Amino acid sequence: MGKMNRKTRVALISVASNSLLVIMKILAGILSGSISIVSEAMHSGMDLVASLIAFIAVRTSSKPADKEHPYGHGKLENISGLAEGVLIFVAAGMIIYEAGKKIMHPVELEQAFVAIAVMVLSGIVNFFVSRKLHKVATEEESQALEADSLHLKTDVYTSLGVGVGVLLVKLTGIAILDPIVAILVAILIIKEAWHLSKGAFEFLIDVKLSDEEEAEVIKVIERHKDSFIDYHKLKTRKAGSMKHIDFHITVPEQLPVGEAHKIIGNIKKDMNENLLNTRVSIHIDPYVTQQGKEER
Structure with missing residues (x-):
């Protein structure tokens, strides 16, 4: 298949995996009452929106130049990367807000081991999907797919971190550890969003090649x-x-x-x-x- 089909196909894999993980994390968050897992569900929800944006971007950006766009449609990928970065900032803000409320009013966790299993599974799925996205993004020089792969790479660390946080709460009985882990997750997400947004913005203002x-x-x-x-x-x-x-x-x-x-x-x-x-x-x-x- 051509480059366009390959990029579109791998973008669809990201959409499918994120859809599944959002559903799993929402269920795990409801069952456990863990704000850090709910925050991860929100993160994956933003990842799902980002993967949809990436899917649309790689389909559209590969169109040949036309009368209205004589230099082609390539910058749609850069706009996609910037939009994805903004979405991650929004997700981080929502996570910090919810975690702040849980610090003031801690909640005891239920069904903790189900929640931990979901987080570990999420980390494993995103690890392999992220590697596939990164491989295609590098070979095709696609910023939209590279941004999507970075989302999922961060999700690997945050999912495993949240799983460890829930485990620590069950082992120590210190409920406040759950929202604290959620805030640490948000900080990691903010760092990711900054790098994504900065890189996309540079190309929009025609920064030179490396x-x-x-x-x-x-x-x-x-x-x-x-x-x-x-x-x-x-x-x-x-x-x-x-x-x-x-x-x-x-x-x-x-x-x-x-x-x-x-x-x-x-x-x-x-x-x-x-x-x-x-x-x-x-x-x-x-x-x-x-x-x-x-x-x-």
Whole structure:
């Protein structure tokens, strides 16, 4: 299958797993009365919304450029990442609010071992789904899927942390440990949300490619340095998984148009073979000799 189908398929896996885990955690929270488990259900609920956003983003962002969107739809993935980050902030705020109420009015836990089993199962499921998402996100350079994988990776730690918290409450009888663990979960979630939002926002304001990616771009250009006099005005940016690379090359003033076109074609071909998802724009500048300047 093509890239689009692969990205969509793995996004659907995330939607399905999050749907199942939300139901399981809600039931476990109701049975146990644990605010930390209810907070985890809320977290997974936000993860479910985020995975739906990621699913829509990867479907739409892969559409080819059209008259209304001549540079393609790639930035929808960046918008998706930013939206997911905001959702996580909201989830964290709700968790802290509910945990604060439970600190003031602690509740004894029931059906604790059922709740612990659900948390452990949740951690295991999200561990494998997160790894699959991360693998595809890396190979396809999808920010939407990368954001979704980070959600689930955090959910692994928070689920296991909540399970440990519930176990500690049953072993020690200290009910206040449950909301305290919930607040620690919220702090982890806030940290995750900050990194997601920051990364997505940077691409929305056209931050340059990473130093490693730009070094690879320069390496490709340098391989063709015998075909032109120099290159300059290199600019890069990223929209979703698509890397946009723009620069100028200087060629002899009398170089035939066909030869100049061939040089550009060779550079673009090399760039596309060495960097995934690239759109290259090269401007030709004529090199005018001192004699040519005098003649003018």
